[in-house]
Amino acid sequence: MEMDVQEKAKMFQQELISRLRDEQLRDGSWRYPCENGPITDAYTIIVLRVLNRKEDEGLIKELSQRLIKTQSSNGAWKLYGDEEEGNLSATIEAYTALLFSRVITKEDNRMKKAEKFIMKRGGLKRCHVSTKFMLALNGLYPWPLWFPIPTSSLLLPKFIPGSFYRMTSYVKVHLASVLIAASKRFTVAKSNEEKNETLPSIDHLIIEKKIVKRLWKQRRKCEKNDSRNFDNNNAFSFLGKSYFRKKAWKRAEEYILNHIEKDGTLGSYVTASIYMIYSLLALGYDKKSPIIVNGVKGIIDSVIKMDDYYHVENAKSNIWDTALMTYTMQEAGVLPIDEVIHKASNYLMKYQQSDWGGGGSKDQKNSSNGPWSFSTNNTSHPDIDDTQAALRAIQPQMSLNRNPSSLYAWNQGIIWLLSMQNKDGGWGSFEKNKHRHVIARLPIPNTEDTVIDPSTADLTGRTLQFLGEHVNLKIDHPKVAMATKWLLKNQEKNGSWYGRWGVCYIYGTWAAVTGLMSIGIETDHPAIVKAKEWLLSIQGKDGGWGESCKSDIVKKYTPLPYGTPSQTAWAVDALIAIEDKETIEIEKGIKFLVEKKGNGHYPTGGGLPGSFYIHYHSYKTIWPLLVVSHYLEKYGPKKINSFGKL
Numbered sequence: 001m002e003m004d005v006q007e008k009a010k011m012f013q014q015e016l017i018s019r020l021r022d023e024q025l026r027d028g029s030w031r032y033p034c035e036n037g038p039i040t041d042a043y044t045i046i047v048l049r050v051l052n053r054k055e056d057e058g059l060i061k062e063l064s065q066r067l068i069k070t071q072s073s074n075g076a077w078k079l080y081g082d083e084e085e086g087n088l089s090a091t092i093e094a095y096t097a098l099l100f101s102r103v104i105t106k107e108d109n110r111m112k113k114a115e116k117f118i119m120k121r122g123g124l125k126r127c128h129v130s131t132k133f134m135l136a137l138n139g140l141y142p143w144p145l146w147f148p149i150p151t152s153s154l155l156l157p158k159f160i161p162g163s164f165y166r167m168t169s170y171v172k173v174h175l176a177s178v179l180i181a182a183s184k185r186f187t188v189a190k191s192n193e194e195k196n197e198t199l200p201s202i203d204h205l206i207i208e209k210k211i212v213k214r215l216w217k218q219r220r221k222c223e224k225n226d227s228r229n230f231d232n233n234n235a236f237s238f239l240g241k242s243y244f245r246k247k248a249w250k251r252a253e254e255y256i257l258n259h260i261e262k263d264g265t266l267g268s269y270v271t272a273s274i275y276m277i278y279s280l281l282a283l284g285y286d287k288k289s290p291i292i293v294n295g296v297k298g299i300i301d302s303v304i305k306m307d308d309y310y311h312v313e314n315a316k317s318n319i320w321d322t323a324l325m326t327y328t329m330q331e332a333g334v335l336p337i338d339e340v341i342h343k344a345s346n347y348l349m350k351y352q353q354s355d356w357g358g359g360g361s362k363d364q365k366n367s368s369n370g371p372w373s374f375s376t377n378n379t380s381h382p383d384i385d386d387t388q389a390a391l392r393a394i395q396p397q398m399s400l401n402r403n404p405s406s407l408y409a410w411n412q413g414i415i416w417l418l419s420m421q422n423k424d425g426g427w428g429s430f431e432k433n434k435h436r437h438v439i440a441r442l443p444i445p446n447t448e449d450t451v452i453d454p455s456t457a458d459l460t461g462r463t464l465q466f467l468g469e470h471v472n473l474k475i476d477h478p479k480v481a482m483a484t485k486w487l488l489k490n491q492e493k494n495g496s497w498y499g500r501w502g503v504c505y506i507y508g509t510w511a512a513v514t515g516l517m518s519i520g521i522e523t524d525h526p527a528i529v530k531a532k533e534w535l536l537s538i539q540g541k542d543g544g545w546g547e548s549c550k551s552d553i554v555k556k557y558t559p560l561p562y563g564t565p566s567q568t569a570w571a572v573d574a575l576i577a578i579e580d581k582e583t584i585e586i587e588k589g590i591k592f593l594v595e596k597k598g599n600g601h602y603p604t605g606g607g608l609p610g611s612f613y614i615h616y617h618s619y620k621t622i623w624p625l626l627v628v629s630h631y632l633e634k635y636g637p638k639k640i641n642s643f644g645k646l
Helices: 005-023 039-050 054-069 088-101 109-120 129-137 151-155 169-184 209-225 242-258 270-282 290-300 318-331 339-350 384-399 405-419 457-470 478-489 505-518 526-537 565-578 584-594 619-634
Strands: 303-306 309-312 358-361 605-608 612-616
Touching (some): 005 318, 005 584, 039 054, 039 270, 039 290, 054 088, 088 109, 151 169, 169 270, 318 384, 318 619, 339 384, 339 405, 457 505, 478 505, 505 565, 526 565, 584 619
Antiparallel strands (some): 303 309, 605 612
């Protein structure tokens, strides 16, 4: 006799729990790849070659193999599977890195295909500004004559709208290095005539050769006149003279040095660390200086093996993964007295940040402590999502005498989380009330996604769900009422919500619905009804839900032709929160998950729209386990569903 869906779900649940027990590390954590596109592998290859680190020759070859493996048949590289033809910037980065690696030459058929794709898309001129920045650092493409963000912003006090210090911590830790290198027009080769002979040329990818030639000529003129900065061309030109320029460089250097983590990385990010290395070289640091050597070590420590290939993670997801796993296993019935939960909780409490008075970052003063970051090596900018995830995980430990410190950790975390609510009622990612900055209005790709840190539906919804379910705060609480008002105001006309850190509308809608339901919103509320109708309308024929990364580029829901495990779990979990009785749509979604249908390798984590996506390898376990546990808890054995089945 064939098992029914609930029996299959129960078996699936136990299989996942057993697997997680086996995969937990000795320190209590779980460690899964946090995989992104080619950018980190490519940039690491390039910087290792620039630094002439012969001892890393083997790593360069290993990273090159992953780049070769992930190339599409048309020669392009993609950021997500259904990206049309390919991504120009990713392809230029991977192509350039492979030339630097010397594993293959530009005459190779695979490289010829990549070259054809790049030229078809408009060459180097059409790539993302961050790609052009990396090319300029290596003398492969000229710096522009004008840079829109002045180095002098580092000298402006925080209350001035254009100040560097009004930006969110995530962008500052990258931008400090960018401003140094850009204002100096730094490159590892002095000019295109004096390129480092050990490094390749990609001049054959330049279509606008006359313009580029003029830019190189202008560069040589600037060098001759010692006017190597862009600030003479902007509104802050009165600060662009030599004295102020050097003072700004010093301020940027101090910011960088103050945000280097113990492992040598800058702010725990590989991309920021690579920019840091170039900026220090621009300031005159030797390639073998301790700071640069330690920075390289931190980058290499971010290498993780996936199957037969190596990959450089931009950031390690060990706190995020461990917090979610610990919470999910307890939702699945694993008791807090279980050693697996006890070890994981101790691990999380070990990395609670309580040694500084930051409220979102070291740059933002606040009287409370107690947050968590995404990675164990991140002490500069904790965030709202990791904090609420860790608090969920450790809450059951409060009742255990064996771990009395958890109560203090819990209280400190709650205080910090509540203190980070924005004035508009929502929660952002890293900091509070940083939803405006003049630079975000400039026509630079992704500035609005990085420079400011506005309230988002996913962060607000997940925080609300935590406060409602774990702190028992309901709609009558002032902070909850403010957040509820913000969520209801920011619902899309079709009933969905946009999610910033997941892909994308399914993620935001799940977070908003579960958040609103947990604080006492009724199922017949118009916002809940609209959200339910929208979720049902986008369920796939296979019973799953799937959304393309393209959604956060066009800012409109774009379906995938197949379901994914994480997005299906999010949609089903939202429906379970709404429905008192099991429905056919929920059953189909559960069947999809337990029968392991769909493409499990699609990146459903958001980074920068159109530029950076994350495939969390943990997600194929975390979210399906969470939703089948909620399903079994709510519609368990002997409970009759709405379509008449036991």
